[in-house]
Amino acid sequence: MFSLPILAQILWTSLATSTCFVLFALAFALVLKVNRIFNFAQAAMMTVGFYAAYTVIGLAGGPGWLGFLAALAASVGVAVLLEIFGFRPLRRRRASSMFVFIFALVISELIAYVIMLVYGTWPATIFPSLFWPVTLVGPVAVSQWDVPAVVSTIAAIAALFAFLHVTRSGQFMTAVADNPDLAEFYGITKDRIHLITMIVAGLLTGLAMFLYGSRAQVQPMSSIDLLLFAIAATIIGGIGNLGGTAITAVVLGIVQNASVLFIPSEWQGFLLYVFLFTAIVFFPKGIRLPERRLARSTPTPSIGADEAGEA
Amino acid sequence: MEYFYTVVILMALYVILAASFNFVIGYGGLVSIAHPVFYAIGAYASALLARDMGVPVILAILAGGLIALLASVALALSSLRVSGDYLLIGSIGFQLGTLEVIKNLHWTGGAGGLSNIPSFLTQTLGPQAYVAFAVAVAMCTVLLLRWIAHGPYGRAMSAMRDDELAFAALGRNAMVMKITIFALGSGLAGLAGGIYAHYFRFIAPGQFDLLQSSALLTMVVVGGLRSTWGPIVGAIALEALPQAITFINLPPSVLGPLQGILFTSLVLIFMFVRPQGLIAASARWRGRQEEAR
Amino acid sequence: MQTGLKVTNLCKRFGGIVVADAIDLDVPAGRIVGLIGPNGAGKTSFFNLVSGVVAPDAGQVMLDGEDVTGLKMAERARRGLARTWQNLRLFPSLSVLDNLLIGTRDYPGERLSRLALQSGRIARDETQDRLKALDVLERIGLAGIAHTDIVNVPYGQQKLIGVARALMNDPRCLLLDEPMAGVEGQAYRTLQSVVRGLAASGVAVCVVEHNVAFIRDLCNEGVFMFAGKVLARGDVESLVADPRLTELYFGT
Numbered sequence: 040m041f042s043l044p045i046l047a048q049i050l051w052t053s054l055a056t057s058t059c060f061v062l063f064a065l066a067f068a069l070v071l072k073v074n075r076i077f078n079f080a081q082a083a084m085m086t087v088g089f090y091a092a093y094t095v096i097g098l099a100g101g102p103g104w105l106g107f108l109a110a111l112a113a114s115v116g117v118a119v120l121l122e123i124f125g126f127r128p129l130r131r132r133r134a135s136s137m138f139v140f141i142f143a144l145v146i147s148e149l150i151a152y153v154i155m156l157v158y159g160t161w162p163a164t165i166f167p168s169l170f171w172p173v174t175l176v177g178p179v180a181v182s183q184w185d186v187p188a189v190v191s192t193i194a195a196i197a198a199l200f201a202f203l204h205v206t207r208s209g210q211f212m213t214a215v216a217d218n219p220d221l222a223e224f225y226g227i228t229k230d231r232i233h234l235i236t237m238i239v240a241g242l243l244t245g246l247a248m249f250l251y252g253s254r255a256q257v258q259p260m261s262s263i264d265l266l267l268f269a270i271a272a273t274i275i276g277g278i279g280n281l282g283g284t285a286i287t288a289v290v291l292g293i294v295q296n297a298s299v300l301f302i303p304s305e306w307q308g309f310l311l312y313v314f315l316f317t318a319i320v321f322f323p324k325g326i327r328l329p330e331r332r333l334a335r336s337t338p339t340p341s342i343g344a345d346e347a348g349e350a
Numbered sequence: 351m352e353y354f355y356t357v358v359i360l361m362a363l364y365v366i367l368a369a370s371f372n373f374v375i376g377y378g379g380l381v382s383i384a385h386p387v388f389y390a391i392g393a394y395a396s397a398l399l400a401r402d403m404g405v406p407v408i409l410a411i412l413a414g415g416l417i418a419l420l421a422s423v424a425l426a427l428s429s430l431r432v433s434g435d436y437l438l439i440g441s442i443g444f445q446l447g448t449l450e451v452i453k454n455l456h457w458t459g460g461a462g463g464l465s466n467i468p469s470f471l472t473q474t475l476g477p478q479a480y481v482a483f484a485v486a487v488a489m490c491t492v493l494l495l496r497w498i499a500h501g502p503y504g505r506a507m508s509a510m511r512d513d514e515l516a517f518a519a520l521g522r523n524a525m526v527m528k529i530t531i532f533a534l535g536s537g538l539a540g541l542a543g544g545i546y547a548h549y550f551r552f553i554a555p556g557q558f559d560l561l562q563s564s565a566l567l568t569m570v571v572v573g574g575l576r577s578t579w580g581p582i583v584g585a586i587a588l589e590a591l592p593q594a595i596t597f598i599n600l601p602p603s604v605l606g607p608l609q610g611i612l613f614t615s616l617v618l619i620f621m622f623v624r625p626q627g628l629i630a631a632s633a634r635w636r637g638r639q640e641e642a643r
Numbered sequence: 644m645q646t647g648l649k650v651t652n653l654c655k656r657f658g659g660i661v662v663a664d665a666i667d668l669d670v671p672a673g674r675i676v677g678l679i680g681p682n683g684a685g686k687t688s689f690f691n692l693v694s695g696v697v698a699p700d701a702g703q704v705m706l707d708g709e710d711v712t713g714l715k716m717a718e719r720a721r722r723g724l725a726r727t728w729q730n731l732r733l734f735p736s737l738s739v740l741d742n743l744l745i746g747t748r749d750y751p752g753e754r755l756s757r758l759a760l761q762s763g764r765i766a767r768d769e770t771q772d773r774l775k776a777l778d779v780l781e782r783i784g785l786a787g788i789a790h791t792d793i794v795n796v797p798y799g800q801q802k803l804i805g806v807a808r809a810l811m812n813d814p815r816c817l818l819l820d821e822p823m824a825g826v827e828g829q830a831y832r833t834l835q836s837v838v839r840g841l842a843a844s845g846v847a848v849c850v851v852e853h854n855v856a857f858i859r860d861l862c863n864e865g866v867f868m869f870a871g872k873v874l875a876r877g878d879v880e881s882l883v884a885d886p887r888l889t890e891l892y893f894g895t
Contacts, residue, residue: 077435128622137381138621140438141567144383145617148564152610159603260560264446270439305454312447316428319440323432502744502752502769509734509745516732519694520746521720521812522753530755 044178049297055185057292058192062247063265064272064288065281066240072279073216073236077140080121082147082262084241088114088248089257090154092165111245118241122234154259162256169254188250195246208235268311274318277325355477359549361589362484363542366491368569368581370538373495376576378531379511381434383563384441385539387448388418390558392540393547394458397467407470411544418540419533426532449555463554470548484545491538496578561610568613572620574627583628646672646707647847648816653692653702662688664871670847677862677879678851681892685871686851687729690818694726695719707815721748723815727805727822733793739804740789743776746811779807783833799826816847823857835861855883
């Protein structure tokens with residue numbers, strides 16, 4: 040039905056497009072793993088990051104690199120504010136996870152409404168045009184967006200894994216994720232680690248939103264949909280398993296993009312919710328590959344009483 | 351006068367919605383924001399049954415509530431199995447997904463909305479009759495939920511929220527209880543949807559979006575979680591407030607976001623400054639204060 | 644048919660940690676068996692496996708000759724398996740009396756449908772359960788504080804209330820997890836006599852306790868656990884006297 044070149048083209052474009060989803064999902068999964076928060080406020084970080092870049096480049100006509108830095112700074116800024124004035128006080132007063140949850144969600148909505156008021160509800164793009172010049176590599180058209188997106192995403196993932204495994208902060212993050220009480224016992228200050236995690240998530244989010252916004256239109260409410268995608272990937276990938284999350288995000292991204300061939304375009308947006316419910320109903324604990332069965336996974340933070348915590 | 355009736359009916363509907371939402375998140379401790387979507391399901395089901403299938407309106411409204419109830423059971427069964435957190439995620443997905451479906455189907459009227467919904471009571475007995483009907487349903491809802499929350503069932507709900515593991519180890523079935531609470535609350539929201547549809551005779555998916563979720567959350571949190579009268583005060587106050595804003599004659603592009611900012615910042619302020627809300631829950635089975643956890 | 648609790652070949656591991664290693668143990672009706680062993684020996688895990696908090700990897704749990712291994716926690720409780728918790732797990736927003744009422748084996752107000760259709764009967768059942776709860780409180784000497792909020796009750800009395808709540812089940816088998824830690828004086832003696840009375844009426848009782856004197860006073864026999872295994876079983880006196888076990892208990 041489809042010739043090989045078309046298939047290759049779709050695969051490549053889908054792969055390139057899915058890069059930002061990978062970063063969104065990684066940022067979400069990281070905060071869930073280390074800080075044990077379902078960080079719905081990531082949508083706020085995404086929205087502010089995008090509109091910062093849009094203001095610098097789209098509205099003020101500034102250079103691309105400045106807009107990129109603005110996106111990073113804005114996302115990280117929101118992340119730091121959220122942690123210091125939101126999550127940290129809530130943690131201190133031992134707020135229930137329902138409370139934290141509502142807080143994070145409501146912040147995202149608040150930011151969306153503020154942006155709507157300031158920028159309007161019309162879709163915006165960072166650069167005036169969404170179309171990037173194309174080079175033919177064999178039969179496949181590669182756009183000038185694709186290559187930097189793929190390269191920077193791979194670089195970001197490599198940097199993240201190096202950070203987690205080589206630097207002391209990164210190792211502390213893993214320690215806090217595995218056992219917060221033990222980590223505290225060894226003199227790791229949890230507050231600092233939680234903040235660092237949010238900063239890293241802010242960097243990933245800023246980069247991802249810059250990539251996404253230079254290729255697609257964004258509205259104030261778009262981030263919530265994008266975040267649901269990240270959540271689906273996080274759940275299917277196995278909560279606490281960053282590698283699984285990243286791979287799942289690529290696969291879901293490819294499925295969503297390739298779906299143009301199989302389902303009418305107006306139902307494409309609906310696919311996201313299918314992913315989400317597939318994740319919740321069929322893979323609530325992630326897809327477990329047999330050889331990974333003994334891999335440590337972070338337990339799902341749950342609203343109810345902790346189970347059997349007294350062995 | 352017409353305007354006055356409209357406002358009273360809206361207030362009655364919001365009282366039903368806020369009281370039932372309080373039942374779900376306050377008493378049941380079930381975090382979901384999808385309450386407006388059950389309102390939507392009730393409204394659409396009732397409107398379509400009455401308009402396209404010729405079902406008598408009163409039966410259509412009841413059927414709308416029932417369909418919303420069944421939908422909520424499906425959502426709760428699929429997402430509550432794992433943990434409470436999945437319910438919130440599932441509820442957001444369910445809300446946005448359902449609205450997406452409504453927008454894309456032609457027999458629901460699509461994004462443009464569903465019109466020509468048969469009216470009820472208004473033509474025969476006048477709008478006053480409909481006002482009385484809506485207010486009566488609202489009062490029954492409040493009294494029913496109060497009766498449940500203050501009886502043996504309320505005691506059990508309180509224990510379940512406190513410590514689900516100990517609750518189950520005493521032989522209580524927490525899952526059945528959660529699903530029951532969620533179903534009842536959502537069914538009542540569906541009922542409110544039907545009442546809305548047959549008075550305003552036009553519904554559109556945009557009326558049931560996240561703005562509506564924030565509004566309901568605000569009514570409950572500002573009014574007072576787990577108190578009988580709190581959500582009612584919240585519903586009436588927050589229904590009156592946007593009405594007051596509409597008098598200033600702002601363009602809709604400003605009005606919508608402004609309402610959203612109002613609702614969400616009120617939730618945040620109350621969460622941090624006065625978590626018990628305007629009207630604190632009565633001492634009986636109040637549940638631990640959030641800070642005390 | 645053997646009455647009481649009978650556990651065969653119970654196994655459970657969490658990752659690399661074995662908490663139950665082929666445990667065979669029976670607690671006949673009317674007997675009081677004490678579990679002793681150092682921290683981390685798997686005593687509480689054993690309770691969690693028996694009461695259904697965690698599912699075992701292998702093995703069988705029988706209650707009065709009936710296999711309950713596949714049943715959920717709540718189902719086991721409804722068949723007369725009651726337990727207490729090391730950290731109490733009382734319901735902080737309820738009063739003492741309300742805490743006990745939730746422990747009734749067939750809690751009258753649990754189903755909304757029944758509440759709507761048989762409200763008269765439920766009101767009658769509630770009155771009866773209330774009397775029963777007051778009676779249980781009377782037996783442990785706490786009838787005076789029935790209507791106090793649980794958070795205002797001193798810790799030692801909260802411990803007794805934890806046991807009282809389990810008694811509302813009219814259990815056939817009772818698992819007590821460190822019932823004596825923090826309990827002194829009169830309450831100590833009350834608890835002893837209540838547990839003895841239960842055993843005399845045919846309840847199988849299993850107690851985890853660090854207080855060896857309590858175990859020695861109360862239990863018919865002791866079981867020594869270590870690293871998820873049952874190492875020895877017998878007279879408490881002889882277990883305590885065994886130098887090998889003492890060494891394991893206190894470490895080397």
